[in-house]
Amino acid sequence: MSRRSTEPDPTGAGTRLGLTSVASFLPFLVLAAVLLLRVFAPRAAEKAELFWLDLALDFRARVGRSEPLDPSIRFAELSVDEEISRRYADEGEYATVSRILETLARLEVRVVAVDIVYAYGRAEDQRILADTIRRLHETTRTIFVLSTSIEGRGDGVDLLRSLPQAGGEDLRQGVVNVPAASHWREYQLVHRFSDETMPSLALAAFAASRPAALAPKVTGAGKMEWRVTGPGGKAVSRQGDEARLFLNLRHSYFDDRYDRTLPELSEGGRVWKIDQLERLAERTGGASPLRDTIVFLGYDAEVDGKATTHGVQEPGMLLHATALHDLMHGTAIRPAPAPIDVGFHLLVASIAALVFVRIRSKRWLVIIAAIGILAILATGWIAVWSQSLLLLPASVLSAVLWGGAFILEVGRRWTVEQHERTRRDAMLGFYFSPSVLKQVTRNLDMIRPRGREVAVLLSDLRDFTTLCESGEVERVFELLNRLFAIETEAALREDGSLARFAGDQFLAYWGAPEACEDAPDRALRAALEIQETLRRRVGSPDADEIDQWMRIGIGLHRGRGLVGHLGSRSYRDYSIVGDCVNTTARIESQTKNYAAAILASGEFMAALKVKPLSLLVDRVRVKGKSRSTELHAIFARDEDPGEEGRETYGDAFARYEVGDFAGAADLFFKLKKSSHATLATSAGVLEGRCRGYLESPPASWDGVHELSSK
Secondary structure (H helix, E strand, O other): OOOOOOOOOOOOOOOOOOHHHOOOHHHHHHHHHHHHHHHHOHHHHHHHHHHHHHHHHHHHHHOOOOOOOOOOEEEEEEOOOHHHHHHHHHHOHHHHHHHHHHHHHHOOOOEEEEOOOOOOOOHHHHHHHHHHHHHHHHHOOOEEEEEEEEEEEOOEEEEEEOOHHHOHHHOOEEEOOOOOOOOOOEEEOEEEEOOEEEEEHHHHHHHHOOOHHHOOEEEEOOEEEEEEEOHHHOEEEEEEEOOEEEOOOOOOOOOOOOHHHOHHHOOOOOEEEHHHHHHHHHOOOOOOOOOOOEEEEEEOHHHHOEEEOOEEEEOOHHHHHHHHHHHHHOOOEEEOOHHHHHHHHHHHHHHHHHHHHHOOOHHHHHHHHHHHHHHHHHHHHHHHHOOOOOEEOOHHHHHHHHHHHHHHHHHHHHHHHHHHHHHHHHHHOOOOOHHHHHHHHHOHHHHOOEEEEEEEEEEEEOOHHHHHHHOOHHHHHHHHHHHHHHHHHHHHHOOOEEOOOEOOEEEEEEOOOOOOOOHHHHHHHHHHHHHHHHHHHHHOOOOOHHHHOOOEEEEEEEEEEEEEEEEOOOOEEEEEEOHHHHHHHHHHHOOOOOOOOEEEOHHHHHHOOOOOEEEEEEEEEOOOOOOOEEEEEEEOHHHOOOHHHHHHHHHHHHHHHHOOHHHHHHHHHHHOOOOOHHHHHHHHHHHHHHHHHHHOOOOOOOOOEEOOOO
16 A cells, blocks of 8 residues: 555644644634634623633632722611601602711711712702711711713704702712623723813712822813822822723622721621611710711612622622722722733744644643633632732733633644545455454454464456557556456455456455465455456446456465554555465466366365365476475356366376376377367376376376476
């Protein structure tokens, strides 16, 4: 079997399957798809990153790595229970809230950020709340920040301020909007409405907690700036703008495990209800546990209903409180700049390309793919958790890039191997029958070099040399192709294996690469079918001059052969060699001497399970051999020389074997007149040999004639 290599090239360098056959190309193909996704569907690309951020923050909280919010941040929960409902009915909502703000002022709260927009109701009710806030600003240390909402309308966008009918625009206010149709973790420190630049509620509360000289100020459209104390006590400028950032949520509003670790929260805790605040304010003496704190006043979960990372219905004031904490401590998570993300994608693609070139095993590719995905995703978590980075990199997209490239590469290699396997099977199909080929392709070890007991069929075309000298090249090849087609079909029908064609010689064998108990019987059936097909073809009315040349002799033998690959790295052949092949060739060469269509050795005949119609025509020792070889002529049913002729030949051959050359010669002489070609020709050969031995007796006689030529 000729081939360059039977091993598939998993890198694809030696297989032409288009551009994707280049292993290093696939990661950059996936990279292009990822970049297109980022350009044309950025929100869809970001959803996966936000989901991974959710898991990162939630996991950090579950393993106890989260920290509590700044101790100065507290919550006043306005639950609309029976008592509050009664007050709303008796005093009105605005008067009730005014009393709550007075209570917080008495507790010496530094800043109260009201996470409720009070934009509706009568003007006189609004003035009650507005006047209370102004009075408390003048008489207490507490500063109040109200809420503003940017509302989308059917015909545009409106700004909804608190207390619009009571001069609310002169009071401190912060925007409470969290981007709609997005995730509640996304936050924006500065908002713009028309030509006005406004702080978020968190930034407004932060500004109210600082001295006027250090408070955030508008420095441009959509920009605010303030100063903080940096390393070494130096003043450092900080800036907030309309850019998106993500809240570094530490824990649930309802989970006080972390809060209990802070001594500052030992009295009262983080979250206060209104009745608790009022009872605390009625006490006399002692410092207030809420002194100099920043309190967010808002509805509880039943009224608010905003979803956050760690709960289905966390109060919305938790979002602004977390944004305030990140503002105070510089812990907000920002989206990684596009150049960093693209650079990371490019690095991942480059490493994947290098792996594809270096690693050949698909199993190792799968292992490396899994390790790489985990490492990339872990890198995203590390960036989020790190106090020095605090970036949201496109780790999920990078993991998708890595995994997608590996999936394509494994698929490509599988395709290459399938292509190679199909090509290999097609090539092996020229040498093995379908059933044997099925076994070979399941276990390639079957075709490793080994010794086997095999049955060999070898045929040779009569007068081929004369035909080559006198015939046209095209006609010679047409003859060979016709003949080989008949022989190949017959051999494969009996599950035989084929050796390569050598000139006009055809060689098939049974018993390798898969052992076969009835190998001689299969070889015999193939030989009889070949001769029968040739006779029908020659006798057909459609036969032409080429068919008249298809006269062959077939030799059959059983013995030990060596089967395996022969050749060099650049040219190989899977074939059979050994004494069994040489003996079969010697047997076939004698077919023309005995006018026998098929000659078989004694070893072959002894191994047959179903004995054919045959005749032992001679026992010889071929040149170069020490052992004798029986020559049995095998006949088809319609070629029987007759029982009388076979018995007469047997009697003559028995006399010949014991050295009665005269008696044998007389009987052989009678058979020379037989109409059966094999019987007459064989008898003529033996009769002449006996006459010769009579004239020149052999020195020693064992019944075996020594051939002088091959």
